[in-house]
Amino acid sequence: MLFLKYKVIIVLFFTENQPFTTQKMLDKNGIAKRIAQELKDGYYVNLGIGIPTLVANYIPEGMNVVLQSENGLLGIGPFPTDADVDADLVNAGKQTITMVKGSALFSSSDSFAMIRGEHVDLTILGAMEVSENGDIANWKIPGKMVKGMGGAMDLVASAKNIIVAMQHVNKAGESKLLKKCDLPLTGIGCVKKIVTELAVLEVLTEGGFKLLERAPGVSVEEIQKATEGKLIIEGEIPEMKL
Amino acid sequence: MINKVITDLDAAIAQIQDGAILMLGGFGLCGIPENCISALLRSGVKNLTCISNNAGVDEFGIGLMLKTKQVKKMIASYVGENAEFERQLLCGELEVELLPQGTLAERIRAGGAGIPAFFTPAGVGTEVAIGKETRDFYGKTYLMEYWLRADFALVKAWKGDTAGNLIFKGTARNFNPMMATAGKITIAEVEELVPVGELDPNHIHTAGIYVQHIYQGKDYEKRIEQRTITK
Numbered sequence: 001m002l003f004l005k006y007k008v009i010i011v012l013f014f015t016e017n018q019p020f021t022t023q024k025m026l027d028k029n030g031i032a033k034r035i036a037q038e039l040k041d042g043y044y045v046n047l048g049i050g051i052p053t054l055v056a057n058y059i060p061e062g063m064n065v066v067l068q069s070e071n072g073l074l075g076i077g078p079f080p081t082d083a084d085v086d087a088d089l090v091n092a093g094k095q096t097i098t099m100v101k102g103s104a105l106f107s108s109s110d111s112f113a114m115i116r117g118e119h120v121d122l123t124i125l126g127a128m129e130v131s132e133n134g135d136i137a138n139w140k141i142p143g144k145m146v147k148g149m150g151g152a153m154d155l156v157a158s159a160k161n162i163i164v165a166m167q168h169v170n171k172a173g174e175s176k177l178l179k180k181c182d183l184p185l186t187g188i189g190c191v192k193k194i195v196t197e198l199a200v201l202e203v204l205t206e207g208g209f210k211l212l213e214r215a216p217g218v219s220v221e222e223i224q225k226a227t228e229g230k231l232i233i234e235g236e237i238p239e240m241k242l
Numbered sequence: 243m244i245n246k247v248i249t250d251l252d253a254a255i256a257q258i259q260d261g262a263i264l265m266l267g268g269f270g271l272c273g274i275p276e277n278c279i280s281a282l283l284r285s286g287v288k289n290l291t292c293i294s295n296n297a298g299v300d301e302f303g304i305g306l307m308l309k310t311k312q313v314k315k316m317i318a319s320y321v322g323e324n325a326e327f328e329r330q331l332l333c334g335e336l337e338v339e340l341l342p343q344g345t346l347a348e349r350i351r352a353g354g355a356g357i358p359a360f361f362t363p364a365g366v367g368t369e370v371a372i373g374k375e376t377r378d379f380y381g382k383t384y385l386m387e388y389w390l391r392a393d394f395a396l397v398k399a400w401k402g403d404t405a406g407n408l409i410f411k412g413t414a415r416n417f418n419p420m421m422a423t424a425g426k427i428t429i430a431e432v433e434e435l436v437p438v439g440e441l442d443p444n445h446i447h448t449a450g451i452y453v454q455h456i457y458q459g460k461d462y463e464k465r466i467e468q469r470t471i472t473k
Contacts, residue, residue, distance in 0.1 A: 070343065071269040072413045079472045087272065087464035088400070088412035094270040094323075094467035105412060107419045107447075108269070108295070109351040112344025116362065135367075146331055146340075147322030153370060154344030157363035188367035 024217030025197040026240075031165050033058045034213075034240050035124060035195050038163060039065050046070065046115065046155060048125035049093045051165040055124055066100075068120055070151040072111050075103030092151070112151065116158045123159035125152060127166045127191075129181040132229035134191040134203040136164065137183035149186060156187030168196040168226045175228035177201070177209055199223045200240060201231075208232045213240045243405040243438045248455045254429055255281040258394055261314075262287070265350065265392040265421040266294040266304060270323070270467050273414030274303050277431045277459045278396040282307060291315040293390060295346065295417055297327045302465050308336070317390070319343035323467065342370060345387050347420060353389035354423025354452070361386055395425025398459070399448070402432035403439075406453030407446045415447065422452045431459040 026034065028051045036058035039045065046068045047053050056076070059065050067076040069091045076091060077098035084098065091097045099105075114120055129137040136156055139149040156162055170176055177194065194201045200213040208230040211223060216239050224231055248254050255278065258264070268274030282290075283306055292313050298305035305324050307313050315337040321327050330336035341349070342364040352360055361384035365371050375386040397418040400411035408430055410418060422428045430448075435458040 069413065071272070071416050079470045081473075082471050085466070085469060085471060086412060087466050088414040090270065090272045090413055090466075090468070094272070095470035096466060096468065097470075105410075105415060108343070108347040108416045109420050112347050116344055116364070146328060146338075148318060148320035148340045149342055149370075150320040151343040153342035153368060154362075154364040157342075157366060185368045 024215065026215045027197070029054055029057075030215070030242060031195050031197060033242050034200065035163055035165055036060065038122065038193070039063060040121075041065075043121040044068055044074065044119065045122045045124065046120050046159075048123075048152075048165075050126050052124040052126060053093070055165075068111070068114065069097070070108075070111050070115070070155075072106050072108060073099065073103060074106075075100045077103075112154050115151070115154050118158055118160055120159060122161045122163065123155045124163045124165055125155065127164045127176070128170070129176050129178055129183050130164055130166070130191050130194055130203070131178050131181045132203070132209055133207045134189045135181050136186045136191050137181040138186050140184045142184065152186050156190045159190070162191050162193075164191050164194045166194065166196055168198045168223075175226055177227045177229050179229045198226060204232065210234070211237050213238055215240055216242070244450075245404050246406040246450065246453060246456045247404050247435065248429075248457050251277055251281045251429075251431070251457050252284060254455050254457070255285050255287075257427065258282070258285065258287050260287055261289045262393040263291045263391075264293065265390075265395040265417075265425055266292060267395075267397040267416065267418035267421050268303065269295050269413065269416035271299065271303050271465050273398050273410070273416050273418055274298070275396040275398040275429075275431050276462055276464075277457065278429060279303060279306065282312065283310060286310075286312070288312045289314040291317065293317040293346075293350070293392060293421075295319050295343065297321045297324045299323045299467065300326050302463075311335070315339070317341065317346070319346050345370075346390075347417060349387055349390040350417065350420040350424045353391040354420060357389060359386050359388045390424060392421070392425045393427065395421040395428040397422045397428060397430050399430055399432045401434045401436065401441060402430055402453075402456050403436050403441050403450070404456065405438045406430065406450030406456050407441055408432065408448040408450075408453065409441060409445055410447050419448045422448045427454045428452055429455045429457065431457045433459055433462060
């Protein structure tokens with residue numbers, strides 16, 4: 001639901017040459033599918049543009065999850081049919097949408113009151129870099145891209161639970177899971193969990209990426225090779241169940 | 243009830259002097275004051291500071307005012323849809339202040355509500371915090387942000403009455419209600435202007451006290467940025 005900039009980021013993510021090209025790593029739908037397992041009944045969730053938006057397609061049947069749009073809507077529904085398109089009803093990516101039954105509309109200041117006031121249970125967003133202490137960078141590439149942070153800084157500063165959906169390495173084949181972010185930060189010490197095409201990782205409070213799960217067929221060594229920051233491996237690492 | 247209806251929008255916009263600070267409602271192109279923007283283009287007023295969540299697109303919204311070089315400074319949260327904006331920014335023709343979207347919304351709300359400053363967690367530890375006072379509350383660090391007020395707020399509503407009461411529709415509400423409160427002079431353009439008494443007071447989103455002029459808008463284009471449909 002958030003920020004147009006992710007569109008750009010996502011384009012980068014999926015046009016890049018994968019240095020770890022194998023058939024086994026997850027595609028973007030696979031990442032979204034795995035993240036959907038983090039949803040719980042009764043959650044209010046803010047989804048970023050790109051992979052996070054796809055999570056909406058994998059909400060388990062019968063689970064009540066309400067999607068928040070930062071521009072003033074709780075209860076995002078599917079995209080409209082051609083006949084139902086309403087220019088006055090868009091999501092944070094400016095895409096036309098519908099509302100589910102029981103939706104509520106409000107102003108931008110109310111929307112961010114919900115966000116800063118910690119009423120949103122889960123925020124899922126994209127990133128360019130995440131550091132081992134949970135810092136996130138996703139809004140600016142100095143000298144190259146000046147698009148603005150949109151609502152990302154408000155979201156990461158306040159959300160209790162932030163999951164980052166991203167590719168493990170960038171276009172140049174460099175790890176995006178770093179000791180320290182190089183790009184201008186969006187927020188500090190806020191990311192709790194990361195889901196990539198290779199792995200699920202938890203960001204520990206004391207620092208470090210704890211490897212929780214491997215993508216089907218991906219080895220711990222491959223994940224280690226793609227992770228610049230401190231990777232913590234304890235015992236057998238199970239494969240994701242998708 | 244005070245009648246705030248104007249029929250000559252150009253005359254109302256002519257009050258805006260070069261160098262004025264404006265707020266313009268809308269999120270992307272959703273809920274933007276199309277008629278007011280057209281009148282600003284006709285007026286040729288320049289050196290404007292525009293406070294708006296976005297800067298329109300190249301061919302519509304505030305993007306049109308960038309083309310005519312009427313904007314000196316832009317205060318926004320996301321400007322990614324506009325190539326001319328990026329060009330002017332990168333070659334130093336345009337000043338820009340980028341703010342977290344919630345901070346932008348709250349600074350405008352604070353301006354309208356008479357709260358000169360407030361503390362927010364958004365932007366702590368980032369370049370947004372440079373030069374700003376921080377303070378710890380309840381074990382967490384917050385950033386002090388000041389109110390925003392404007393000489394003119396230009397807002398768009400769905401329905402309005404002759405007393406300036408406004409009702410918004412869908413996500414076209416966005417920044418419009420706060421901006422209406424934060425303008426010294428607020429001009430509201432509406433799709434449907436009705437006599438007082440026709441709107442249910444229970445349904446009013448913005449009370450007429452905040453609105454100085456109300457105008458029956460014309461020829462709304464309501465351009466869609468990302469037409470996305472289910473087949």
